[in-house]
Amino acid sequence: MGVETNQSGPIGRPRGFDADEALERAMLVFWKHGYEGASTACLTNAMGISTTSMYAAFGNKEKLFRKVLERYTEGPSAYLVRAMEEPTALGVATAILSGVVRTTTRPAHPHGCLGVQGALTVSDSGQEVRDLLVAWRNDGYSRVRERFQRAVDDGDLPPQTDPGLLARYLTTFAFGIAVQAASGVGRDELQEMADAALRNWPLS
Amino acid sequence: MGVETNQSGPIGRPRGFDADEALERAMLVFWKHGYEGASTACLTNAMGISTTSMYAAFGNKEKLFRKVLERYTEGPSAYLVRAMEEPTALGVATAILSGVVRTTTRPAHPHGCLGVQGALTVSDSGQEVRDLLVAWRNDGYSRVRERFQRAVDDGDLPPQTDPGLLARYLTTFAFGIAVQAASGVGRDELQEMADAALRNWPLS
């Protein structure tokens, strides 16, 4: 602490690459190949840096993936937080599903969801990353459930509604969309299906 | 061809293990770890045989996986064919979803669906297996769509029903259940959710 201006840059040799840009490239590789399917050689090649630079900047492969997952959550998957702010539960559900459909079928990005296909199954050495994504998906479910609970409390949803069941239904459908997108199913078909699914809300 | 009785056993040294039992063990390993997450060492260890015996009996890792997928289709995933024989479309949908729930949450088996988590993402060298599972999932969808088309033709479903949309909805939901099961969500909760989803049929 102090009044020192400290306008000088960081000490030492400056980085020869844009860490943010490198992280973006790494995200695309993990997104497409999954955690264990993306080798360090494949990653660093896409990032345009050497393995040494990658390890100096991000620690190791697992830490790089955690950074990537944060970026994914705040970037491609940010539709989730925005959807929570919709005034009605139906609005939330609609925004989530259309957000999933758009994010998992964007032409410029790998198809599917990083949080689903990043590490659905792993070898023995990848358990921690698998658990990380399990927690990531469960966290999404919890947020939706709490939002629907609030909707029940506010009278937006019928009082006998089970928010957990509704949240499980919605996230299950979202994960299913991610699998379909990863299989190459087109955006329009998925959106049409999501629309049809929400024509019955909230589940009779 | 001829009238030779040929009652003698096969020529050469007989196999020292039960190929069917070995295939079952391999299925469980692929189911849990996925195609690329299951190393040959892990597989052969579980199968109780040497790598040489595995290669002699099944060709290579990819051919072993194809054999395993066949076994999975006719075993744990056989509920699909049985469901098709239900008299009504609603019966088909109900049977499929409850079949998915039971198969993906069986305590004695890995959680989730081999056809989904077997190779949702792969490295460059695993593309063919990924494509194999994409085709496997698409085949499931096609069978359901054709069954629902028949239901429309028979008057079981309203004439304005889109069988493709309905089949896409059902398979999406099924794949989502597989992801949830792989994440540790319990059987009862998933079944309750499936029941609620089918309370609205056929999608308004």
Add this chain to the structure above:
DNA sequence: CTCCTTCTGCAGCGATCGCTGCAGAAGTGC
């Protein structure tokens, strides 16, 4: 018994895995 075929155990192939030691390059502070 000898031939023939097939299967098994051992040992190890080249390639790739994630990761690191080291020396030099490229900056700042003095």
Add this chain to the structure above:
DNA sequence: GCACTTCTGCAGCGATCGCTGCAGAAGGAG
């Protein structure tokens, strides 16, 4: 200029990957 810190390129670490050559074992055919 020199000291100090950080980053980079090269080269290579031990481990594991999928897979195979080879010699011997274990059966049937004659």
